[in-house]
Structures are given as structure tokens and as C-alpha cells.
Amino acid sequence: MAKGHWLMKSEPKVYSIEDLERDGEAPWTGVRNYEARNTMRDEMRKGDLVLFYHSSTTPPGVAGIARVSREAYPDFTAFDRDHPYFDPKSNPDAPRWHMVDVEFVERFPAVVTLQALRELEELEDMVLLNRMRLSVQPVRPEEFERIVELGRGTS
DNA sequence: GCCAACGTTGGC
DNA sequence: GCCAACGTTGGC
Numbered sequence: 001m002a003k004g005h006w007l008m009k010s011e012p013k014v015y016s017i018e019d020l021e022r023d024g025e026a027p028w029t030g031v032r033n034y035e036a037r038n039t040m041r042d043e044m045r046k047g048d049l050v051l052f053y054h055s056s057t058t059p060p061g062v063a064g065i066a067r068v069s070r071e072a073y074p075d076f077t078a079f080d081r082d083h084p085y086f087d088p089k090s091n092p093d094a095p096r097w098h099m100v101d102v103e104f105v106e107r108f109p110a111v112v113t114l115q116a117l118r119e120l121e122e123l124e125d126m127v128l129l130n131r132m133r134l135s136v137q138p139v140r141p142e143e144f145e146r147i148v149e150l151g152r153g154t155s
Numbered sequence: 156g157c158c159a160a161c162g163t164t165g166g167c
Numbered sequence: 168g169c170c171a172a173c174g175t176t177g178g179c
Binding site for chain 2: 033034035131132133
């Protein structure tokens with residue numbers, strides 16, 4: 001089975017690639033969208049590579065690479081009444097939300113901006129550019145490679 | 156801060 | 168099961 005490629009969004013004010021670099025590894029808490037959850041729960045496998053996207057910032061874009069380090073398990077922040085991601089409809093006996101852990105791989109010297117991605121014809125079918133609100137999404141291997149080249153400044 | 160896009164909820 | 172109202176995301 002070929003290695004999977006994904007893109008995951010985070011607001012850097014909440015959790016940035018710099019935070020992941022410092023921490024080394026982190027649980028991807030707080031996804032409260034079914035499609036994004038299903039992707040994490042059903043499709044993401046240990047070792048898969050992830051584009052780490054910074055959203056709601058200036059400029060938005062891909063900041064680096066992470067790797068799935070633990071496959072899906074219940075998002076415990078949903079059980080914690082005092083946590084901002086608390087969801088009363090989820091509980092440990094019937095967890096509604098799942099997440100993966102990711103580990104730091106690489107931070108790009110410069111963010112590959114959303115604007116730059118939009119300018120490339122070969123990326124026009126990217127889920128990112130067509131379903132702007134989906135926070136965990138698949139990326140084609142060739143799209144992934146192209147963005148990594150841009151991020152490393154090697155193209 | 157605005158607001159378009161769009162996912163979710165809940166009344167019926 | 169439809170769909171209007173509502174809430175959230177996320178670019179600008």
C-alpha cells in the first residue's frame with residue numbers, strides 16, 4: 001500500500017509548525033467536522049506525510065511537513081467540560097471525535113502561500129483550492145511533491 | 156471586522 | 168427526509 005499524502009490546517013495562533021517543531025509530536029485535537037474526522041479515523045496511516053497549513057493568518061499557506069506518528073484514537077478534549085473543544089455529545093463510551101498524532105518533519109524556509117498555489121495550473125484540482133473549508137484533506141502525491149519543491153526553494 | 160461559503164441542527 | 172436557520176471557517 002502506497003504511503004498517503006494529506007493536508008491539515010491549523011491556525012498558527014492556536015498551534016503552529018513552530019510549536020510542532022518545539023514539541024516534536026502532538027495530537028491533532030479539535031477537529032469537529034465529520035468528513036475531516038473520517039479521513040483521520042479511516043484513512044490516515046502511520047508514516048503518511050502531511051502538509052502543515054497555516055490558516056487564518058497573513059499570508060495563509062503551507063508552512064512545512066509533518067508525519068502521522070499514531071493512528072486514530074478518541075479526541076479526549078471532547079470529554080473535558082473545561083476544554084474549549086468540549087462536546088457534550090461525545091463521551092469515552094461512545095467517542096464522536098477521533099484524531100491522529102503527528103510528528104515534526106520539516107519547516108519550509110518560507111511559507112508556500114495560498115496565492116502562489118492558486119497561480120499554478122497543475123494544482124488547480126487540489127482539494128485545498130476547491131473546498132476551502134475542509135481542514136483535513138487528501139493531497140495527490142504529485143501535488144505534494146510540487147509543493148515540497150516550492151517550499152524548499154528548489155524549483 | 157466583514158462576509159461568502161458551506162456544514163450542521165432541528166422543526167416539521 | 169426536507170430545508171430554513173444558524174454557526175463556523177477562513178480569505179480578504
